[in-house]
Amino acid sequence: MKIKRYKKVNKHLNFYVNNFGFRQPYQVLLDGTFCFAALNNKINIADNIPRYLQGEVKLLTTQCAIIEMENLGPKLGGALIVLKKHAVHKCGHEGKPVPASHCLSSMLGKQNQNHYIVASQDRDLQSKIRNMVGVPLLYLHGKTPVLEQPSKASGDAVANRAGVSVLEQQMIEKLKSESGLGGNEGERPRKKKKKGPNPLSCKKKKNKAQEAGKVVKNVEVKNRVKKIRIPKHVKEILLGNKR
Ligand SMILES: [Zn+2]
Numbered sequence: 001m002k003i004k005r006y007k008k009v010n011k012h013l014n015f016y017v018n019n020f021g022f023r024q025p026y027q028v029l030l031d032g033t034f035c036f037a038a039l040n041n042k043i044n045i046a047d048n049i050p051r052y053l054q055g056e057v058k059l060l061t062t063q064c065a066i067i068e069m070e071n072l073g074p075k076l077g078g079a080l081i082v083l084k085k086h087a088v089h090k091c092g093h094e095g096k097p098v099p100a101s102h103c104l105s106s107m108l109g110k111q112n113q114n115h116y117i118v119a120s121q122d123r124d125l126q127s128k129i130r131n132m133v134g135v136p137l138l139y140l141h142g143k144t145p146v147l148e149q150p151s152k153a154s155g156d157a158v159a160n161r162a163g164v165s166v167l168e169q170q171m172i173e174k175l176k177s178e179s180g181l182g183g184n185e186g187e188r189p190r191k192k193k194k195k196g197p198n199p200l201s202c203k204k205k206k207n208k209a210q211e212a213g214k215v216v217k218n219v220e221v222k223n224r225v226k227k228i229r230i231p232k233h234v235k236e237i238l239l240g241n242k243r
Contacts (some may be wrong), residue, residue, distance in 0.1 A: 009052060012136070014177060015150045019158045020134040022115045025056035028138065029107060030080055031100045033121035036079035041143045045082065049119070049138070052145045058118075062091040064103035101125040108135055117147070133157040177191040 016022040028049060038045050050057040061078045061083055069080040098106075101122050108116060112134045119138040120126060130151045137148040162172075213220050 001165045006054065009147050010055065011049065011147055012147050013053060013178075015132065015173065016115070016136050016152070018173065018176060020112070025058045026053055027058045027060055027116050028114040028119050029104055030059060030061045030083065030091070030119045030123060031065045031104055031125070032072070032076065032079055032083050034119040034140065035078060037121045039078050039082050041140060043140065045142055048083075049147060053147070059086040060084045060089045062089055062100070062103050062107065064091055064093050064097045065100040066095040067184075068100040101102040101128070108132065118238060
């Protein structure tokens with residue numbers, strides 16, 4: 001994948017990480033239409049989606065989505081097998097299944113509290129999601145996965161929350177990511193820490209020095225004694241014991 005595309009996904013994901021509390025592993029809610037498209041384009045979802053999102057991913061579906069595919073007949077048997085590979089999340093329709101699109105929207109609730117990313121080729125569901133706040137939409141464009149840029153509804157909600165315009169919000173996002181405060185970019189400072197002097201190696205040296213013979217040992221003990229100001233007789237006992 002081209003670097004430009006990685007940057008784009010990162011930017012979109014960071015929007016949800018920074019503004020809606022999305023965290024890895026990202027929970028991707030799949031329906032039959034996505035699995036059908038993946039199969040037709042010979043895309044391995046389990047390989048492709050984590051690579052595209054550059055992070056840990058939990059691939060999920062619901063009982064309703066599976067039942068819908070089963071009802072659509074043997075023609076979709078392959079996609080059904082793909083769909084069934086994934087973990088089934090409880091959707092609350094157990095025993096009375098609803099259409100997959102209804103089911104998935106109900107999983108999102110009002111605020112997408114569980115931070116689902118919806119993976120679907122269903123146009124009705126897609127347009128529903130575009131009107132929702134804080135729901136990332138993933139689909140396949142041919143063989144290429146696409147995480148759609150955050151909906152206007154999401155952008156407006158974030159801007160209103162902060163009391164700033166969308167443009168200002170975008171500026172803030174840019175500054176955040178440049179200073180390493182946002183999402184994946186936030187891992188940079190951690191890397192820098194690792195590069196610094198390694199405190200463990202210093203400690204080890206000390207230990208080695210302590211083991212390195214009596215001379216060093218005695219110097220160390222004396223220093224410690226000075227600091228703690230142990231009475232003379234105790235000092236004698238301690239030093240005596242050491243020998
Ligand atoms: Zn359901």
